[in-house]
Amino acid sequence: MTRRATLGPFTFEHGGRVPELELAYETYGRYDGSNAVLVCHALTGSHHVRTPTNADPGGRRRPTAGGTRSSLPAARSTRQNST
Numbered sequence: 564m565t566r567r568a569t570l571g572p573f574t575f576e577h578g579g580r581v582p583e584l585e586l587a588y589e590t591y592g593r594y595d596g597s598n599a600v601l602v603c604h605a606l607t608g609s610h611h612v613r614t615p616t617n618a619d620p621g622g623r624r625r626p627t628a629g630g631t632r633s634s635l636p637a638a639r640s641t642r643q644n645s646t
Contacts, residue, residue: 565589 566588573584592598 568586570584
């Protein structure tokens with residue numbers, strides 16, 4: 564199921580602005596604090612990571628991820644250890 568988050572006015576790094584930024588996303592399974600993966604639009608062509616073959620045209624025809632394996636390379640953690 565598609566969910567949306569509206570962030571309001573947004574200024575891009577180089578000064579461009581949009582009056583309202585809306586993010587579309589999907590979640591799969593149950594978040595436990597350590598199992599989140601961010602897949603950017605450039606990899607999927609939409610906010611869909613896994614979509615059935617007969618789904619809407621915005622989704623991928625072949626799943627990017629599914630089951631116990633993922634076709635995405637392992638991501639490095641961006642979490643910084645505090646000292």
